[in-house]
Amino acid sequence: MTLLFNLSLATYFVALVCAVVFLMSRARFFDGAANLLILAGGVIQTVYLGVRWAQAGRAPFSNMFESLVLFAWAIAAVYLVLRIRTRLPWLTAAAAALSALAMAHASTFESEIRPLMPALQSNWLSFHVMTCFLGYGGFAISALVAVGFLVADRKGSAVQAETKTSLEAVLTQTISFGFLFLTLGILTGAVWANSAWGTYWSWDPKETWSLITWFIYAAFLHCRFMRGWRGRRAAWISIIGFLSVLFTYYGVNFLLSGLHSYA
Amino acid sequence: MSDSRDMKVPSVPAEPRNSFFGFLASLKFALVVVLLITLACVAGTVVPQGSQQVASYLMRHPEARPVMNVLSVLGLTRVFYSWWFVVLLFVFAASLAACTARRFAMIRRTSGATRARVIGSFITHVSLILVLAGGVVRVLWGQKGVIQLHEGEIATQAENVDAPIILPFSVRLAKFELELHETPASSAGSDKLHVQWMEKDLHVDFPVELNVEHFVIPADTPAGAEPAYKVTVLRYVPDFAFDGASGEVKSRSDEPNNPAVQISVAGDGATNTQWVFARFPNFGGHSGAVPMPLKFNFEAAQNPMTRGQQAPIKAFKSTLEFLESDNVVATRTIAVNSPFSHRGYTFYQLSYDPNDLKFSALQVVKDPGVPVVYGGFVLMMAGLALVFCVGPWLGSQAQT
Ligand code: HEM
Numbered sequence: 001m002t003l004l005f006n007l008s009l010a011t012y013f014v015a016l017v018c019a020v021v022f023l024m025s026r027a028r029f030f031d032g033a034a035n036l037l038i039l040a041g042g043v044i045q046t047v048y049l050g051v052r053w054a055q056a057g058r059a060p061f062s063n064m065f066e067s068l069v070l071f072a073w074a075i076a077a078v079y080l081v082l083r084i085r086t087r088l089p090w091l092t093a094a095a096a097a098l099s100a101l102a103m104a105h106a107s108t109f110e111s112e113i114r115p116l117m118p119a120l121q122s123n124w125l126s127f128h129v130m131t132c133f134l135g136y137g138g139f140a141i142s143a144l145v146a147v148g149f150l151v152a153d154r155k156g157s158a159v160q161a162e163t164k165t166s167l168e169a170v171l172t173q174t175i176s177f178g179f180l181f182l183t184l185g186i187l188t189g190a191v192w193a194n195s196a197w198g199t200y201w202s203w204d205p206k207e208t209w210s211l212i213t214w215f216i217y218a219a220f221l222h223c224r225f226m227r228g229w230r231g232r233r234a235a236w237i238s239i240i241g242f243l244s245v246l247f248t249y250y251g252v253n254f255l256l257s258g259l260h261s262y263a
Numbered sequence: 264m265s266d267s268r269d270m271k272v273p274s275v276p277a278e279p280r281n282s283f284f285g286f287l288a289s290l291k292f293a294l295v296v297v298l299l300i301t302l303a304c305v306a307g308t309v310v311p312q313g314s315q316q317v318a319s320y321l322m323r324h325p326e327a328r329p330v331m332n333v334l335s336v337l338g339l340t341r342v343f344y345s346w347w348f349v350v351l352l353f354v355f356a357a358s359l360a361a362c363t364a365r366r367f368a369m370i371r372r373t374s375g376a377t378r379a380r381v382i383g384s385f386i387t388h389v390s391l392i393l394v395l396a397g398g399v400v401r402v403l404w405g406q407k408g409v410i411q412l413h414e415g416e417i418a419t420q421a422e423n424v425d426a427p428i429i430l431p432f433s434v435r436l437a438k439f440e441l442e443l444h445e446t447p448a449s450s451a452g453s454d455k456l457h458v459q460w461m462e463k464d465l466h467v468d469f470p471v472e473l474n475v476e477h478f479v480i481p482a483d484t485p486a487g488a489e490p491a492y493k494v495t496v497l498r499y500v501p502d503f504a505f506d507g508a509s510g511e512v513k514s515r516s517d518e519p520n521n522p523a524v525q526i527s528v529a530g531d532g533a534t535n536t537q538w539v540f541a542r543f544p545n546f547g548g549h550s551g552a553v554p555m556p557l558k559f560n561f562e563a564a565q566n567p568m569t570r571g572q573q574a575p576i577k578a579f580k581s582t583l584e585f586l587e588s589d590n591v592v593a594t595r596t597i598a599v600n601s602p603f604s605h606r607g608y609t610f611y612q613l614s615y616d617p618n619d620l621k622f623s624a625l626q627v628v629k630d631p632g633v634p635v636v637y638g639g640f641v642l643m644m645a646g647l648a649l650v651f652c653v654g655p656w657l658g659s660q661a662q663t
Contacts, residue, residue, distance in 0.1 A: 115444040115577065117576065118576060118577070118578050118579065118598065118599035118600065118612075119599050119600060121578075121599075121600055122600045176651045177651075179647075179651075180647050180648075180651050180652075183643065183644070183647055184644060187640045187643065187644065190636075190640070191637070191640070192600075194633065195600055195601070195602060196599060196600050196611075197611065197626075198407070198602065198609060198611045198626050198628035198630075199628075200633070200636060201398075203307060203343040205308040208304045208307060208308050209304075209308060211304060212301050212304050212305065215297050215300070215301045215304075216301070218297070219294055219297060219298075222290055222293075222294065223294075226290050227290070252308070
C-alpha cells in the first residue's frame with residue numbers, strides 16, 4: 001500500500017526531472033520518458049486507489065489525504081488527455097511538479113483508513129468528490145497554461161503569436177472541461193446533501209465558495225465567447241479562478257468552519 | 264471540449280440597446296449582478312453569520328464589537344437571509360429570463376454547431392431559472408420540523424420554532440438500532456492495564472479482559488520458576504459510583520465518564536483486590552492490603568460513542584410505521600443518507616441519544632420544490648453537454 005503511494009510520488013518526481021532535463025538539453029528521449037512516467041504515475045495511482053477502495057470497502061475519497069491523492073491523479077489525467085493533441089514540454093514539467101507536490105503534501109496527512117461517519121456513506125458523495133476533483137484537475141492545468149501565457153506574453157518575449165493563440169485555445173478547453181465537471185460536482189453534492197440532511201443547499205462556506213468559483217469561471221466563459229476576451233485579461237481571470245478553487249479546497253477547511261470541515 | 268474556431272459570436276437580434284429589456288438582458292448587466300452576488304457570498308463566509316457565531320466571535324475578540332455592530336447594521340451578519348440578498352437573486356433570475364427570452368428567437372436562425380451551442384446555452388439558462396424557482400417554492404410552501412420519539416411512541420405532528428407541522432397521518436417508532444463498526448483488533452483503540460514494578464524496572468501492558476489471568480514475570484526470574492504475580496481483571500465499570508448505603512459499586516451510566524476496573528493481584532502467598540481508575544491514577548483503594556511492589560494504571564480507550572464525528576458508528580436506523588386511521592400503511596427503516604417519503608413528507612434520521620438507545624430524533628421535510636430543482640439539475644447538465652460536447656463535436660465534423 002504505502003509502497004504504491006511512494007512509488008507514484010517517486011514516478012512523478014522522476015518525470016519532473018526528465019521534463020526539466022528535456023527543457024535544458026532538448027534531447028527528445030527525456031520528453032518521451034517524462035510523458036511515459038506521468039502515465040506510469042497515473043496508472044500506479046489508479047491501482048493504489050483501487051486497492052484502497054477494496055480495503056476500505058468504500059470509495060477512497062473522504063479526507064484530506066485521500067482527496068490530495070485524487071487531486072494529483074486528476075492533474076495527471078487531465079494533462080495526459082490534453083497531451084494527446086497538444087505538446088507543451090514546459091507543461092509536462094509543471095504538471096509533473098504539481099502532481100508530485102500534491103502527493104508530497106498528502107504524505108503529511110494521516111493515511112490510515114478510518115470507518116466513515118454515517119453521513120459520509122453515500123454513493124452521491126463519491127460521485128461528488130470524483131467530479132469536483134476532475135474539475136479541479138482541469139482548472140489546475142488551466143492555471144498553469146495561464147501562467148505560461150503570461151510568461152510568453154511579457155514584453156520583449158520572442159514567442160510567436162501563433163503559439164500564444166494555441167495557448168489561449170488550450171486555456172479555453174481546460175476551463176470548459178473543468179467547468180463541466182465542477183457543475184456536475186456541485187449538483188451531485190446538492191443531491192447528496194438533500195439525501196443526508198433534507199436540504200440541497202445551506203450556504204455552508206464550502207458550498208458558497210464552490211459557487212463563487214463557479215461564478216468566476218462562468219464569467220470567464222461568457223467574456224471569452226460573447227465578448228471575445230483573450231490574452232492577459234483571460235489569463236488573469238483563470239488564475240483568479242484557480243485561487244478560488246484552492247480557497248474552496250484548503251482555505252475553507254483551515255480558515256472557515258462548516259459542514260464540510262471534516263474533509 | 265470546445266475549440267475557439269467554431270465559437271464565433273452569433274449576432275444578437277437587433278434589440279434597441281437603450282430599452283429596459285435590452286439592458287436587463289445584456290451580458291454586462293448580468294456580469295454586474297453576478298459580481299455583486301459573488302461579493303455578498305464572500306462576505307457571507309468571512310463575516311461571522313447568525314447570532315451564535317457573532318456571539319462566539321465577540322467572546323474571543325471583545326474589541327471587535329463596534330466593527331461587528333456596523334457589519335450587523337449593514338446586514339452583513341445575516342447575508343443569505345437578508346432582504347437585499349433575496350432581491351439580488353431575483354434580479355439575477357430576471358436578467359437570466361430576459362436574456363433567455365431574447366435568445367429564444369435566435370435558435371431558428373442557426374444551424375449545425377452554432378445551433379447546438381445556442382440551444383445548449385438556452386437550456387442552461389432555463390435550468391438556472393428552474394433551480395431558483397424551486398428555491399422559491401421551498402420558501403413559500405416548504406415545511407421543516409423535528410419529531411422526537413421513544414420506541415413505541417406515536418407522533419401526529421412535528422415541532423417547529425414557528426408552529427407545529429400537523430401531519431396528515433401519524434408515525435410510530437417501531438424500533439431504533441445503533442450499529443457500531445467492529446472494534447479494530449489493534450490495541451490502539453482498546454482499554455489497557457499498565458503494570459509497573461519499579462525495583463525490577465518492569466513495564467507491561469495487559470488488555471482489559473475479564474477473568475483472564477496475566478502473569479508478571481521480572482527479567483531476573485530463573486527459568487521454570489513460578490511467576491511472581493498473577494493479575495486478573497474482575498470487573499469493569501464505565502462510570503464508577505460508590506453507593507454508600509449499600510456499600511456497593513455501581514455504574515452511574517453506560518458512558519465512560521469515570522471508567523474503572525477491579526483487579527485481583529495474587530503473589531507472595533497473598534491476594535489483593537483493588538480498584539484502578541482511568542481518570543484518577545493515584546487513587547487506588549486496596550482491600551486486604553498486603554504491601555506489594557506493583558503499580559497499576561488503567562488506560563481507558565476513549566469510548567467510540569462519545570468521540571463525535573470520528574466515531575466508528577456504522578449506522579443508526581429507525582424503523583417507522585406510518586399509520587392512517589389506525590392502519591399501518593407503510594413500514595420503513597430509515598437511516599442517515601436513506602430517508603423515506605410518505606405523502607410528500609420526507610423523514611430523515613437526525614440524531615439519537617447515546618444514553619437512551621430507545622430514543623430517536625427525526626427530521627421531517629416537505630419541499631415541493633425538489634422536483635423542480637432536480638429537473639433544473641438534469642437540464643443544466645444536458646445544456647452544458649450541448650455547449651461543451653455536442654457543439655464542438657459538430658464543429659469538428661463540419662471541418663473535416
Ligand atoms: C451564472 C449565471 C449566468 C448568467 C447570469 C448568464 C447570463 C448570460 C447573458 C446575459 C448572456 C448574453 C445574452 C445575450 O446577450 O443575448 C449569456 C449568453 C450565454 N451564456 Fe450565459 N449566463 C449564465 C450561466 C451560463 C452557463 C452556466 C452557461 C453554460 C456554459 C452559459 C452559456 C452561455 C452561452 C453559450 C451564451 C452565448 C449564447 C449564444 O451565443 O447564443 N451561461 N449568458
